[in-house]
Amino acid sequence: MTVLVTGASGMLGRAVATEVVLQASTEATRGETVRTFQRGESGLSGVVPGVTDARGSLTDRARVRAAVEGVDAVIHLAAKVSMAGRPEDFDAVNVEGTRTLLEEARAAGVSRFVMVSSPSVAHAGLSVVGDDALPADPERARGEYARSKAEAELLALAADEPGFAVVAVRPHIVWGPGDTQLIERIVERSRRGRLPLLSGGLALIDTTYIDNATTAIVAALNRVEAVHGQSYVITNGEPRTVAELLGGICRAAGVPGPRFSVPAPLAREAGGLIERVWNLRAHDDEPPMTRFLAEQLSTSHWYDQRRTRHDLQWRPRVSLDDGLARLAEWYGVGGQREDGQRSGCRADDCRLFWVAGRSTHPPN
């Protein structure tokens, strides 16, 4: 039995691939258990037994076809994640890439498909207060990433049919030790005394510790026959204020916490302005603050987890406090990254936490 994991160069992808192997090994399976698919190396091949790399881009149909050959199940994490960029770039990877993968997977006889999506596909309003997963809505999604992911999720769920079971899971803000996108940026900005809170950081945000996101995705794969055709938001189920989260992360990393607060409306205004100026200058990377980002950081986002936990027969294994303790331990032993590669959580909304200003290079 082989599971294809796309996007395994990211923090979450690698963890998912490893988890699949861990769960399979108890069933005494031999040989190739997980095949990864991404442009670069997963970093797992040769390290985790049973993992092989099949490299390539989702925009390359031949490579995709080769990757799904002989595969029983697909966990699709690969995506273009960014705050800025041209719509067609998002479409090429997130929409068309997903379409290609679905088509080729079905043609190759794959029977199970887990679409890793994002809660932002259904963000109609500004704040989410205990909602369950709403239908993906490209029309109302905010930003090109969310819009393209919404289209991709709809494509995937539309492909659900007897013999090809599809489920969509939407982990919300995944973080953990070794995460360069979210944790490193917060820590770095804080170290330089440039980590603000928006409007006092009072908004409640629910996040997902990496291990919990991982086990939930694998649970979705195990339960796909029972839950196919549905979407599930995945979180720790422990909403916290932005101030407490940022403070907790900074404490774990041994850096001072946020020391000042900016009124959210001001940040939103500034974000909008920066966004416009940035686009004029045609940068291909991301503006330091977008309107979307400012909204995300100053409004609440937490979800009803009852259906998710019931249907997936899953519960988070690592609490927020335990996760922060592990983070502290990780910083305590001096490691900042396990390897020299600049990677991180790519399939999630972790950049929501990328607060004001760019840090192109992680600190040493």
Added chain:
Amino acid sequence: MVAGRPGGGLTSGGLESGGLASGGPDRGGLNSGGLKSAARGSAASYPPAGLPGLNERWSKLVTAPDSSGVPRTWHLLDNASELAAAGLTPTGTILCVHGNPTWSYLWRALLAESVVAGAGASDGSDAGARAGAGAGTAENAQVWRVIAVDQLEMGFSERSGETRTLARRIADLGALTDTLGLEGPVVTLGHDWGGVVSLGWAVDHPQLLAGVMMLNTAVHQPEQFPLPAALRLVLKRSMLTSTTVHTTAFLDTTLAIAHPSLAPDVRRAFRAPYRSASRRAGIGAFVADIPVDESHVSYAELTRVATGVAALTVPAVMLWGPRDPVFSDRYLGDLMQRLPQADVTRFENAGHLVGEDVAVAPILLTWLDERIGTHVLEAGDGELADSVEDGLIQGGPIEAGLVGGGAVEGGPIEDGPIEGGPIEDGPVENGSAEHAPAEYRPLWATLLERAADPAAAVVEMLPKRASGGRRTVSWRLLAWRVDEIAAGLREVGVAKGDRVSLLIPPGADLTAVLYACLRIGAIVVVADAGLGVRGLSRAVRGARPQHVIGIERALAAGRALSWPGQKISVRTLSRTLAATLGVQHSLADVARSGRASLASGGDLQGEATGGAAGDAATGERMPEPDDTAAILFTSGSTGPAKGVVYTHRQLSALVAVVKERFGIDGSTGLVAGFAPFALLGPALGATSVTPDMDVTAPKTLSATAVAEAARAVSATVVFASPAALTNVVETSAVLTLPQRRALGRVTTVLSAGAPLPVPLLEEVQALMPEASIHTPYGMTEGLLMTDITLGEILRAQQDAARGDADRDETAGTAGAYRAGGVCVGRPIAGVHIVLSPLDGEGRSVGALTQAPGVTGEIVVSAPHLKANYDQLWLTDREATRQTPSTGRWHRTGDVGHFDAAGRLWVEGRLVHVVTTASGVLTPVGVEQRAESLPEVRRAALVAVGPVGTQQPVVVVELAAEHGRGSGRVPRGSRGNLASTELVQKIRRVTGVDVVAVLVIGEMPTDIRHNSKIDRAELSRWAAALLAGRRPPKLGTPGQGRP
């Protein structure tokens, strides 16, 4: 001849014929033919397609002879074919008549929901749309066909151009139902002047009639009252046609008074049949047909209907929106007198279009389910007529106890409200072995017995700032004064059963007036000034008193807010001021005329030994034990103020339990610092003293004031509110030695209304070392349910602490004793308490239990429990939902549990329960544990998020020494987040995964007790903050909510 609707929607647009209405009324009546000559007539039509909520298949055109025998075509809505399509056979028909200027569209929701409910009932499943439990089951499935007519000249029915008087309209409707072949049972439903037409039909069809339902309507224009101003204006000759016909002003005004306003598409739908002047002619004619006086052509018919209605014995329900400029509460009162069996619910914020303001359809269907006995629906016509004549629909095995007063004879009732409809419903304990009824002793019995006693009965401590001193009234004087005022009140027209609103601060005057009213059977309406002017006004107006007795300040407010009723001032006012305030009499006048009446052989004397019934000569004017004695208003701190109805027997039972419980007798001196109990003084036989305080602000009761009051009568008993006690402790340092000695003589302290922390009670104990300190549990609906003393509280806490420790060591003993809540002790004699366990969404729907450790809604029963709520049938229904069939029960809205020793612990209000995904949390235990931290002065548990997946949030007031300094949120924020350290401490000490801890300067509290935290407001505030929105402004502490 019934025509189905053709395919495709017709529009009404092209159906009008020309001709403007002209002419007008002469002196209120319409000169016949005024409008008639103008309109030439146009055929009936279907409404345009696509009106929101209107199913096109309901529309039918039916041609029937009108009252003159001329065939006329009606447009009506009928869901018969839909029911048939769903395989449902109607068990009865609801005949709906709209008013002016609306049309059958008004009833669209009822048509739709009766199909849904019928289907649900015949499935045997819960109909969903019904409020609470009690939806039909397969055995008593009710399926209601709904027929809603457009009256002729109105809506989409034919415009004949004729003037239709009330008599004609009632006959027209009868001719239509004959043509339809309508068979019984029929329940009528009318709104506005359609109510009169529907009631006229009801009076004329007793053999078919099973019930009457009304929304804001009237059958009588009381002679002494002027027409409502809004209508007077419209009726002015010059205005009539211009407002109603030539323009859409009348139509627009009616549609504009919905609360909240109608959606634009709904408003358009209401206007659809009235697009042109000729189509509006009927509106003008209808308004002109309002009989304003005896000369009017329709006056006789209106009187006939009004008289006929009073003879109806079928179940009746009235749903009322008091914010109605025309059909004011006065008309509700008139209808209630004519239909004393009616269930009444006033929706405080609803107005004339109550059917648009409130979802009335499920309420009406629920009411039908409960009040219209199943056998009625199965009975043939003859049998039905019999039971109608009997005036009593025996409930049969299922609905026993729902109709009439005899609630006890029924078999097992799953959810039957015990108290039934009439206010004067007999107390059930007569038939219940469980509640041995206390011997009935009239509340004024002691006054009569001590009528010659020169000892002090009431002492009023006068304000310090007004030079202090006291006013002492002896038993002899009080008894005499009560007699005088009682006789005088009769002289000025206060009759038995009249409602008298008392707006007098506690003291000798209030006591005298109160007992005078009770003696003559007038119903006292007591609304605490603590409700605030708006709340007070709503209470006074809602209770519709015939008389208001008050101090100038209250009467001035009443004048400004146009309270109803004859006004009597406590003080004698100057003629100018009396005129300004609309005051007819002063209390002195009343007493004087009473004195004269007694001197000339008035009849109060004869009742001295009359006891319950009085002697034969005066019997009918004397209150019976089961007559209503008082309506007390709840604090409003837990929702809008509700009128709580007590009979004489119930108040008498209350006096008995207070006497027995606290050992009060004729020699007791009582400091009455707590309003509800203060009024009982003379009935208790105790000498009561009112301390110098502003009764509207409990915090103004000082230690000195209590001590001086105690000294004045050598008091051994002190009643004080929790907030007052707090202040007493805080101001105790200045007490003089004699004052301390006076307090040292106190043997009983009673405080209730809100939880009291043990440390406070211990300080009170230090102040009054000889006193047994009681903190009983009760509510306006049942003032004394359990009792506990400080010593027992300490024992209970030790048990709970030991229980918690045991539980840590050995699993499986959970619940026997556990901390979490306020221990209020055991039920006092005669009181029964059970718990209704909560489900995951915080609803108290579990089977009643007394098992220790189970948390549920506290359900109480006692002889001294209230009779019912005033004009709140729905609230009554909820308060007695799923309670035992014997005894009179009340759902308190509080949650709690019993410990293994049978002590009750109150854990908070049901509505404040937090429903997390992993179970429900009750507030009090969490708050107590948070308050055990030195940093926290006061804590409140609130919830954010949707029911079932809410997140717990703790809001704290910091102790003074922790209020400032480091460890708080970064500067620039709004300073509402607690420090991380405090958050973690609170999580640890409460054992609850609190998502956030918010800091607040001072909690919003209610004004009455000054101690109940307004968690609803706090929840809104927290929810906004934690969603990143600007929070609503919190009410000033102590102001409460209007």
